Amino acid sequence: MAKSEEYSLGPHTFPRGWFVVAESTELNRGPMAVHFFGKDLALYRGESGVPVMLDAYCPHMKTHLTASDSANIVIVGKQIEGDSIRCPYHGWRFGPDGRCDNIPYHDGPIPRSAVLESYPVEESMGCVMMWYDPEGRKPDYSAPYLQEWSDPQWIHWKLDHLGELAMHPVEILDNMADAQHLGPTHGAPCEYFETEFRDHLYVQRQGGVHAGYGCMLMSSTWYTGPGILLSKQSFGDVLTYELIANTPVDDGLVKVWHGALSRASNIPPTESDIAGAREIQAGALKAFSSDFSIWKHKKPALRVLQIASDGQFAKGRIWYKQFYDQPENAGGYHEKVNGKHHVKGLETPSFEVLALEEGLIQ
Ligand code: FES
Ligand SMILES: [Fe+2]
Numbered sequence: 001m002a003k004s005e006e007y008s009l010g011p012h013t014f015p016r017g018w019f020v021v022a023e024s025t026e027l028n029r030g031p032m033a034v035h036f037f038g039k040d041l042a043l044y045r046g047e048s049g050v051p052v053m054l055d056a057y058c059p060h061m062k063t064h065l066t067a068s069d070s071a072n073i074v075i076v077g078k079q080i081e082g083d084s085i086r087c088p089y090h091g092w093r094f095g096p097d098g099r100c101d102n103i104p105y106h107d108g109p110i111p112r113s114a115v116l117e118s119y120p121v122e123e124s125m126g127c128v129m130m131w132y133d134p135e136g137r138k139p140d141y142s143a144p145y146l147q148e149w150s151d152p153q154w155i156h157w158k159l160d161h162l163g164e165l166a167m168h169p170v171e172i173l174d175n176m177a178d179a180q181h182l183g184p185t186h187g188a189p190c191e192y193f194e195t196e197f198r199d200h201l202y203v204q205r206q207g208g209v210h211a212g213y214g215c216m217l218m219s220s221t222w223y224t225g226p227g228i229l230l231s232k233q234s235f236g237d238v239l240t241y242e243l244i245a246n247t248p249v250d251d252g253l254v255k256v257w258h259g260a261l262s263r264a265s266n267i268p269p270t271e272s273d274i275a276g277a278r279e280i281q282a283g284a285l286k287a288f289s290s291d292f293s294i295w296k297h298k299k300p301a302l303r304v305l306q307i308a309s310d311g312q313f314a315k316g317r318i319w320y321k322q323f324y325d326q327p328e329n330a331g332g333y334h335e336k337v338n339g340k341h342h343v344k345g346l347e348t349p350s351f352e353v354l355a356l357e358e359g360l361i362q
Contacts, residue, residue, distance in 0.1 A: 001167060001168065001252035001253065002168055002252055002300035002302060003251040004168065004251055004252075004324065006300070006302055007170050007300075007317075009170065009320070009321050009324040010323075010324030011324065011325060011326075012134045012324045012325070013134070013251050013324075014037040014038065014132065014134060014248050014324075015225075015226040015227070015248070015323035015324055016132060016133045016134065016137075016225075016226075016327065017131070017141075017200075017225035017226045018129050018130070018141075018142075018143040018225055018227060018228060019036070019129060019130055019131075019132055019228070019246075019248075020129055020227065020228060020245035020247055021034055021036060021041075021121075021128050021129065022043060022127070022128040023127060023128070023161070023257070024127065024128055025126070025158075026128075027044070027045050027051060027128055030044075031043065031044035031045075031065070031066035031079065031080070031085065035249060036132070036247050036248060036255070037132050037134075037248055038248075038249075038250050038251065039055065039056070040055075040056035040064065040067075041053055041055060041056050041119075042054045042055070042065035042066040042085070043128065044065075044066060044080060044085055046084070046096060047080060047081075047082050048082070048083055050096065050121075051122075052083060053119040053121045054094060054098050054116045054118050054119075055116045057116075058087040058092060058116075059100070059111075059114050059115065059116065060087065060090060060092050061090070063087050063088060065085055065087055065094070070088075071088030071089070073086055073091060074088050081093060083095065084096065084101065086104075090103075090104075090105070091103075092104075094115075094116055098115050098116035098117055098118035099114070100114035100115060117136070119131060119132065120138065120139055124143045124145045124149075125144075125145060125149045125156075125243070125261075126149075126157065126158075126159070126259075127159070127243075127245065127257070131143075140200075140327055141200045141225060143224075144224040144228050146241060148241065149261070152267050152269075153264050153267050155261065155262050155264050155269050155273060155274055155277035156261065157259030157260055157261050157281060158278075158281075159243075159257045159259045160257065160285050161257060162255075162256040162257060163255065163256070164249055164253055164255050164256075165254050165256055166296075167254065167295045167296075167298070167300070168251075168252050168254070168300065169226065169227075169246045169248060170320055171295065171298075171300070171301060172254065172295070173202070173226065173320050174304070174313055174317075176204045176221065177195055177204070177310075177312045177313045177315070177316040178310075178311050178313070179193040179343045179346060180310055180311065180343075181291075182206065182208070185290050185291060185294065186287055187211040187212055188208055188211065188212075188217055189208050190207060190208040190346060191207060191346070191347055192206065192207055192208075192346060192348060192349045193206045193311065193342070193343050193347075194206070194340055194341065194342055194343075194349050195312055195316070195340070195341045196339065196340045196341070197315065197319045197339065197341075198338060198361075199330070199334050200322075200330075201223065201224060202223040202316065202319055202320075203220065203221070203222040203357075203361055204221045204222070205219070205353065205354070205357075207219065207353060210235060213235055215235055215236045216235065217233065218234050218235070218356060219231050219232065219233040219234075219356075220232050220357035220360070220361070222361045225323065226323045227245060227246055227247055228243070228245050229243065229244040229245070229246075230242070230243055232356055234356060238262070239262075240260050240263070240280055240284070241260065241262075242258070242260050242284050243258065243259040243260070243261070244256070244257070244258055245257045245258075258281075258284070258285055259281060260277070260280050260281035261277075262276070262281070309343065309344045309345050312341045315336075315337045315341060318333055318336050318337050319333060319337045321333060322334070
């Protein structure tokens, strides 16, 4: 595996942005010890239902807040109080802002340094999403959300947890520009292909006849920031959304999740609609697994030997770099890449195809 510095991504080791850190159902089972962006982190759900993410190690004696389940307050279910959490060792209590607000055996003032870093966390589409900024700045764009998630006709995904991949996430993003792998890797060569960069958004539009399904497969796919991909896909009368989330674990190591959201024929969806949706997700996972398996076995492409009929890998990497730099410098990257880009020898999307994403990507 190769690291951010080897790809010359920018001053920071990890990118700024919204990232999936857990599935909501996992967090319902209790506090979690997680590791992302090279840090051990404590994730829990407060009694009001809000998810909270704090640095893991208690400033008192460096106990991990959520990694051990042996302490009495954990066993008797008293670790979470309101939206605060008590350290399992001596019971110091930390609020969702990371400040210690109670030491159970002490009347005097609480030391000012008894504070943990707290990270913005939101729940969207069954995922717990965290905003990461290496300098602790607040979010400068919103976490992605699909309106269909709150429409009862759409069957929610149960995420596929694909685990860790020893590849830098920049190479996952390369897939967006990769017009020419669609035939050899996925059996679905594209007839039209386009990428578009719009500030923190990276859009790909492509379509062609799928050898397996024997019908036209069209997709509009977009990254909202560097970590979360959504894709609207239509083939035959099936309409579906796919989610692929990548979150840096350590430099050069990434964790990946996958899901598919499908429209049922009935409201509420029947058992058979749900079984159909699971089948669609399994099919989408199979297609994605073709990439995943290639990634598992490839060497790092620190530079792509890009030829004129390839997609715009280099532009995609420039877009990606904005997240490794200060937000004030993002405009410089936008100037270099914003707009639509085409691939030599491939058509551009028609008006009819563009209707697929009307009003969707913002
Ligand atoms: S180590 Fe956390 S309260 Fe003592
Ligand atoms: Fe792919």
